[in-house]
Every structure is written in structure tokens, then in C-alpha cells.
Amino acid sequence: MASSTLTTVFLPIALAIVMFGLGLTLTVADFTRVARVPKAALLALGVQVLVLPVLCLGLVLAFDLEPVLAVGMMLLAASPGGTTANLFSHLAGGDVALNITLTAINSVLAVVTLPIVVNLAISGFLDGDEAIGLQPAKMLQVFAIVLVPVIIGMVVNNRFPQFTERMRGPVKVASLVVLVAVIAIAVYTERANVVSYLRAVGLVALLLCVLSLAIGYLVPRLGRVEPRQAIASSFEIGIHNSTLAITIALSPSLLNNTQMAVPAAVYGILMFIPAGAFALLIARRNAKALVGQ
Known part of the structure; x- marks a missing residue:
């Protein structure tokens, strides 16, 4: 299965669709906007890059995965x-x-930070098995699958704005379909162990999402960031690109390990529960605040 058409052809194409769709929503101004909201952006990026891996490591060790x-x-x-x-x-x-x-910005930073975190994890948990790490040559592949489709999408957005406007809706739908399909592939490849893996990582994945959402909201608020920006930070930190994680785990030219895709697949299903509940809670609170004005 690891070397099948699903993992060698479909997954890269699927991820390219998702990242191309992201590129269609981006302009150069999106990268420079950080200068106008430096506190909100820097706090969110700091939590994403530094705090989140430490939080995840704590959960992994606490549950002895x-x-x-x-x-x-x-x-x-x-x-x-x-x-x-x-x-x-x-x-x-x-x-x-x-x-x-x-x-x-996170998509750009991930080209560097993701291989570092993964390689440190492999070194710590798998006794430095270099055969499945993300060495420099593989990091170039991460760059290609993450940023190249985004850049193409940005170019299309800049050159053909009317086409982009028409395509944004269909591409969003396609991205959701791709996410479901990628999760289904990851589950199928480990179908014999799905129940045991769900028991092993289900609670950890759920806690990671809940705690990430909470920290992503509370840290900016403690830093006196206004509520709408704190909400944005919360979801950005609390919801991860599981399509990317699954693709990197399953790709024969990258990690080529179906078990490593399981946490992202489980998370991709479970994260809708806390994310939806938090969004509903915030929306209701905002509605009450408007009524009370």
C-alpha cells in the first residue's frame, strides 16, 4: 500500500489542490499585514512554533504513546x-x-520548522533512525509540496482575479473533499489496527486540539490583543493541516510510514468537535453582547 498509486500519485495531487486553493486566497499584502498587527501575529506565531510542540511533547510523554x-x-x-x-x-x-x-507565514516557516521537529522526534523516540528522517534532500520535497502550489495560486490570483473569484468556492469544496479522502486513505492503510489506534491516540489528539484552541485564545488575550484577533489566533493554532501531515507520513519519498499518519487522520476527524463547539460558543457570546448593547 505504501508504494501504491494512492500514495505516490493521489496524495501529492490532493495536497497540491489544497495548497493551490490556499494560494488563491493570498496576496503579497497578506505577508506584509503582520507589520500592521505585530503583537497579534507575533504572539500567535510564537505559540504555534514554540509552545505547541512542547505541549504536544508533554501529552505524548504523559500518555506514553x-x-x-x-x-x-x-x-x-x-x-x-x-x-x-x-x-x-x-x-x-x-x-x-x-x-x-x-x-x-506559518506555511513558509513550516518548510524549516517541520523537518526540525520531526527529526528531533525521530531522534528521541526512534533512537535516531536516519532512514526515515527528513534529510536536506527531503526538505526540498517538503518545500515543493508546501510552497510551490501556494506560489502558483498566488500568481493566478494576481494575474486572473476574476477567474480566482469564480474558483474560490469550488476549490474550498474540493479542499474539504480532499481532506476527507486523505483521512480515508490513512485509515484504510491501517484498517486492521484502527480501533486500537483510536484508543491509543484519540484522547491525545482531542486534548491537543482543545488545549491548542484554549492557549491560542488566552495567550493573545493576556497580551491585550483584541477579541477578534484572539479568536483568529485560537483557530489558527488549534486547527492543523492534517492533509499535509498525512501526505508527509505516507509519501514513499518522505517518511513512508503508515503508522505515523494515524494521529493526523484521527485528529482530522475529532478536531471538528471541539472546534465546532468553540466556534458556536464564541458566536453565541458575540450575539448576546450585540443584544445587550
Whole structure:
């Protein structure tokens, strides 16, 4: 299965669709917007890059996950936010423009930070098995699958704005379909062990999402960031690009390990529960605040 058409052809194409769709929503201004909201952006990026891997490591150690699943959890934690975060932020009344900016910057940073976190996890949990790490040559592949489709999408957005406007809706739908399909592939490849893996990582994945959402909201608020930006930060930090994590785990030219894809697949299903509940809670609170004015 690891070397089948599903993993060698479909997964890279699927991820390219998702990242191209992200690129269609981006402009150069999204990268420069951080200068206008430096506190909100820097706090969110700091939590995403520094706090989240430490939080995930604490959960992995507390629940004593088996080594391969532990690496898979760290891979998930190191993955940037995705377009799903933007959707939940919009539903909760967050600053979606900040979400887009954070997603853009995080996607660029992930080219460097993701291999570092994964390699450290492999070194710590798998006794430094270099055969399945992300060496420099593989990091170039991560760059290609993460940033090249985004750049193409940005170019299309800049050159053909009317086409982009028509395509944004269909591409969003396609991205959601791709996410479901990628999760289904990851579950299918480990179908014999799905129940045991769900028991092993289900609670950890759920806690990672809940704690990430909470920290992503509370840290900016403690830093006196306004509520809409804190909501955006919360979803950006709390919702990860599980499509990217699964693709890197399953790809024969990258990690080539189906077990490492399990945490991201489980997370991709479970994260809708806390994310949806949090979005509903915030939306209701905002509605009450408007009524009380």
C-alpha cells in the first residue's frame, strides 16, 4: 500500500489542490499585514512554533504513546494551520484577514520548522533512525509540496482575479473533499489496527486540539490583543493541516510510514468537535453582547 498509486500519485495531487486553493486566497499584502498587527501575529506565531510542540511533547510523554505514534503526533503539531481554520474563524466572528496572514507565514516557516521537529522526534523516540528522517534532500520535497502550489495560486490570483473569484468556492469544496479522502486513505492503510489506534491516540489528539484552541485564545488575550484577533489566533493554532501531515507520513519519498499518519487522520476527524463547539460558543457570546448593547 505504501508504494501504491494512492500514495505516490493521489496524495501529492490532493495536497497540491489544497495548497493551490490556499494560494488563491493570498496576496503579497497578506505577508506584509503582520507589520500592521505585530503583537497579534507575533504572539500567535510564537505559540504555534514554540509552545505547541512542547505541549504536544508533554501529552505524548504523559500518555506514553508508542514511539511511531509519538512521532506522528509531533509531525501533526509541527504542521501549519489550514483553510479549515479560516472557516471556523469566520463562523466565530474572528479576524479572518489575520488568519490568512498567519496561515501564509506559518506555511513558509513550516518548510524549516517541520523537518526540525520531526527529526528531533525521530531522534528521541526512534533512537535516531536516519532512514526515515527528513534529510536536506527531503526538505526540498517538503518545500515543493508546501510552497510551490501556494506560489502558483498566488500568481493566478494576481494575474486572473476574476477567474480566482469564480474558483474560490469550488476549490474550498474540493479542499474539504480532499481532506476527507486523505483521512480515508490513512485509515484504510491501517484498517486492521484502527480501533486500537483510536484508543491509543484519540484522547491525545482531542486534548491537543482543545488545549491548542484554549492557549491560542488566552495567550493573545493576556497580551491585550483584541477579541477578534484572539479568536483568529485560537483557530489558527488549534486547527492543523492534517492533509499535509498525512501526505508527509505516507509519501514513499518522505517518511513512508503508515503508522505515523494515524494521529493526523484521527485528529482530522475529532478536531471538528471541539472546534465546532468553540466556534458556536464564541458566536453565541458575540450575539448576546450585540443584544445587550
